Amino acid sequence: MTEAKKTPLLDELEKGPWPSFVTEIKKAAANSPSAQDLLGQLELSYEDKRGHWKHGGLVGVMGYGGGVIGRYSDIPEQFPNVEMFHTIRLNQPSGWYYNTKALRQICDLWEKYGSGLTNLHGSTGDLVLLGTRTENLQPFFDEVSNLEEHPFDLGGSGSNLRTPSCCAGPARCEFALIDTTDLCHDLTNEFQDYLHRPMWPYKSKIKISGCPNDCVASIARSDFSIQGTWRDDIKIDQEAVRAYVAEGFDIQGLVIDKCPTKCMSWDGNELTIDNANCTRCMHCINKMCKALRPGDDRGATILIGGKAPILQGAMMGWVIIPFMKLEPPYTELKEFLEKAWEWWDENGKTRERIGELILRLGMRNFLRAVGLEPVPQMVNAPRANPFFFWWPEETVQD
Amino acid sequence: MEELKAKILEYLAGVSKEKPRVIAEKIGANKKEVDKACSELAKEGKIEYLYIGTSYVTLAGRDHTPGKIKEE
Numbered sequence: 001m002t003e004a005k006k007t008p009l010l011d012e013l014e015k016g017p018w019p020s021f022v023t024e025i026k027k028a029a030a031n032s033p034s035a036q037d038l039l040g041q042l043e044l045s046y047e048d049k050r051g052h053w054k055h056g057g058l059v060g061v062m063g064y065g066g067g068v069i070g071r072y073s074d075i076p077e078q079f080p081n082v083e084m085f086h087t088i089r090l091n092q093p094s095g096w097y098y099n100t101k102a103l104r105q106i107c108d109l110w111e112k113y114g115s116g117l118t119n120l121h122g123s124t125g126d127l128v129l130l131g132t133r134t135e136n137l138q139p140f141f142d143e144v145s146n147l148e149e150h151p152f153d154l155g156g157s158g159s160n161l162r163t164p165s166c167c168a169g170p171a172r173c174e175f176a177l178i179d180t181t182d183l184c185h186d187l188t189n190e191f192q193d194y195l196h197r198p199m200w201p202y203k204s205k206i207k208i209s210g211c212p213n214d215c216v217a218s219i220a221r222s223d224f225s226i227q228g229t230w231r232d233d234i235k236i237d238q239e240a241v242r243a244y245v246a247e248g249f250d251i252q253g254l255v256i257d258k259c260p261t262k263c264m265s266w267d268g269n270e271l272t273i274d275n276a277n278c279t280r281c282m283h284c285i286n287k288m289c290k291a292l293r294p295g296d297d298r299g300a301t302i303l304i305g306g307k308a309p310i311l312q313g314a315m316m317g318w319v320i321i322p323f324m325k326l327e328p329p330y331t332e333l334k335e336f337l338e339k340a341w342e343w344w345d346e347n348g349k350t351r352e353r354i355g356e357l358i359l360r361l362g363m364r365n366f367l368r369a370v371g372l373e374p375v376p377q378m379v380n381a382p383r384a385n386p387f388f389f390w391w392p393e394e395t396v397q398d
Numbered sequence: 399m400e401e402l403k404a405k406i407l408e409y410l411a412g413v414s415k416e417k418p419r420v421i422a423e424k425i426g427a428n429k430k431e432v433d434k435a436c437s438e439l440a441k442e443g444k445i446e447y448l449y450i451g452t453s454y455v456t457l458a459g460r461d462h463t464p465g466k467i468k469e470e
Contacts, residue, residue, distance in 0.1 A: 055450070055464070057462055058460070058461070058462040060446065060447060060449075062441070063440045063441040063443075064440070064447070065440070065455075066447075069449065070449065072463065072464050072465065074465075157449065158452070158453035159417075159449075159452050197447065198449070198453030199418055199433040201419070346429070350417060350452055351451070351452050
């Protein structure tokens with residue numbers, strides 16, 4: 001094992017009341033040479049003000065193109081135990097529900113084949129296992145995918161479908177308007193080949209939120225954001241509203257004035273909602289959850305184009321389907337996804353996400369390709385700029 | 399399919415790595431068919447997927463480890 005070095009810069013990250021990844025790596029370093037060298041290389045990165053990881057190389061398991069991210073140190077002579085420090089992504093259970101046996105199995109295997117360091121969960125949603133050597137990848141995968149009780153599959157990486165992920169959903173949340181966990185599991189199985197084998201211009205992500213609160217930030221983190229919503233009226237219990245006010249709740253200041261479309265009014269006795277102008281932002285329901293509930297006609301809004309910066313800068317998803325009923329086997333959603341991916345695969349440049357391609361070629365081309373009619377909800381920024389340009393033959397010239 | 403797989407292997411023998419779409423263009427094949435053929439070739443261990451910023455396919459056994467790589 002490389003001799004433990006002092007890490008004054010990393011030690012700074014242990015100060016304060018918060019948990020520190022440095023503390024955890026130090027604990028692991030007691031038994032793991034690679035964790036010890038990881039600390040050393042990271043300290044040097046802080047001194048040099050640059051990373052010392054090389055990205056890429058050919059690492060993976062037989063037949064797959066996803067789930068493993070190659071990492072090599074650019075100073076292996078100083079830190080031989082992190083010469084290779086590949087990351088493995090495991091496909092997490094929908095909603096991140098594990099039992100302790102499943103977690104123990106993975107941790108035991110990861111101490112056998114890897115550094116013992118984990119990251120629950122990576123930004124893609126996967127269970128992330130940090131740091132192993134190339135020769136350990138196949139044996140680890142063979143074992144983890146054949147665990148008797150809780151086998152795990154690899155997650156996505158590369159120009160693949162990335163591991164679909166969802167919020168905790170109806171198992172824990174009263175606001176879940178769709179069964180996020182079932183949908184996530186279903187899509188994962190349906191598109192398993194796209195998860196494992198890269199065949200697109202770049203990555204594509206699906207994230208699912210049970211309601212417009214969007215606790216998993218699907219709108220900012222996924223090419224296809226699926227958010228539970230409703231299309232009938234918000235249910236009001238007027239007695240419960242009056243009880244809120246009687247207890248001193250500032251309904252005018254906290255709810256009425258904060259409604260983004262000003263579609264609510266309170267006359268001192270009764271709450272009125274102009275549902276046609278409600279954008280289902282959930283603010284009033286969050287504030288008065290004993291008095292207001294979402295409607296009963298439930299489904300999802302589909303948004304497209306969210307991504308982090310590379311070609312076009314960070315983008316939020318925009319509404320592409322305002323309301324879709326989402327019930328098994330989710331045929332309508334799957335057909336839409338297939339058409340969108342096909343258009344993107346045919347037209348996208350390398351490393352161009354689908355949202356960027358829509359910006360480059362125009363929304364009307366995308367809508368024609370996937371067979372959708374333009375609707376007023378398809379705007380880039382609400383109440384600001386029209387996003388759809390009509391085809392010349394569809395416009396009436398004066 | 400076997401004919402297509404042979405064409406893909408022949409094309410990859412002349413390059414370091416390539417995207418499936420470019421392979422499809424170069425050998426005049428349908429992209430979806432190339433994807434399927436690549437999946438089969440990967441399962442047979444004849445090609446491998448490679449991730450360097452974006453994904454490529456390459457002939458099995460070629461060493462693309464950063465630092466050792468020699469692009470053709």
